[in-house]
Amino acid sequence: MYKFLLGLHSGIRYIVIILFSLALIMALIGLFGRKSSNEFHRKINLYSLISAHVQLLTGLILYFYSPNVMFSNMGAAMKDPIIRYWTVEHSAMMIFAVILITVGHSRSKKAIDSVNKHRAIALYYGLALLVILLAIYQSGRPIFGSSM
Template sequence: MYNFLLGLHSGLRYIVLLLLAIAIILSVISLFAKKGYTQTNRKINLFAMVATHTQLLTGLVLYFVSPFVQYGNMGEAMKNTMARYWTVEHAVLMLFAVALITIGHARSKKGEIAINKHRAIALYYGLAVLVVIVAIYQSGRPLLGMTVGS
């Protein structure tokens, strides 16, 4: 089960990063071109958020079945760099990224002016992608390489 979940979680990252990249690019282009907020923008932004939340749920399940996560012995986990990363740092950074995406999506929905909607997506989704990239980089695993098994 662990290897399946790890492969799923690793593979979903491509969908999440692709949808976030599309949402950010569309928002930045629309922001500078002063374009309206379209149904396409709304759907891409929503799909990016849903994919991110799906990734979060997969990660939470993986968290509890992973041999690297040592939530039962936090003292020992804090002494080991990799155990600390997988037990605390990865989870906190990714939760922060998901929170940024959720806030950005909510702000884009509440904005009344198209430029504010585009700005919210570009800013919050962009910051979230930076957090995700930092978190993946810190793991020592490849950003674009598949990770299956360890």
Template sequence: MDKIYHILKSAHSGWRYLVLIMLVLAIVQALAGWLGKKPYTEGNRKFNVFTLIFVHVQILFGLGLYFLSPLVQAGIRYWKMEHIGMMIFAAILVTVGNARSKRSEDAASKHRTIALYFGLALIVIVASIIQMVQLDPTRTFWGVS
């Protein structure tokens, strides 16, 4: 079990960079489309779906860690409550944003919905990572822990 825990921990730590990059790119693309009055293309839709998938994979890594981590089993509140709660909330924001953008009629509304929901999710994720760094000085925002 210890080996699986370390593999999941490394995957979860490394995958966060891909999630952050995908979210930032999706937000920039949505803002450019919204403010530039650009059409919502199939490429936009696919990129948003890939971003959603990356976030969901990260949640799966995190849930695996939740059940294997000695930090959670030791009862450390941040890991048992705040971190997982904030991350699941961020994943819900991404999921709802993607679903709502599909239902929107015009391109501006689709872009605005993605920018809003993905942007809020990014804020929640970054806040959770900052909180983690403050609670555990052995971890860094950009360092693989």
């Protein structure tokens, strides 16, 4: 079960990174090019949000199956950088990223004009993508490729 969940979680990250990169590029082009927001933008932003939430749920399930997470002795877990990363840091960073994504999507939906829609997505999705990439990089795993 653990290997399957790890493979699934690792595979979904590509979908998340691609969708967020696309949403961010489209938002920046729309913002700086003063282009109107359309249905395609809305769908990419929504699919990005959904993929991040699916990834979070997969990660939370994986969290309880992982041999790298230690709940029984948090003192020892905090002393080991690898166990500390997987027990505390990775999940905290990813939950923070999903909060940024959710807030950004909500602000984009509530914005009346296209500039503010693009600005909300560019700001919040951009920050979330940065947090996600930092969390992946900090793990020692490659962003592209697999080290399972």
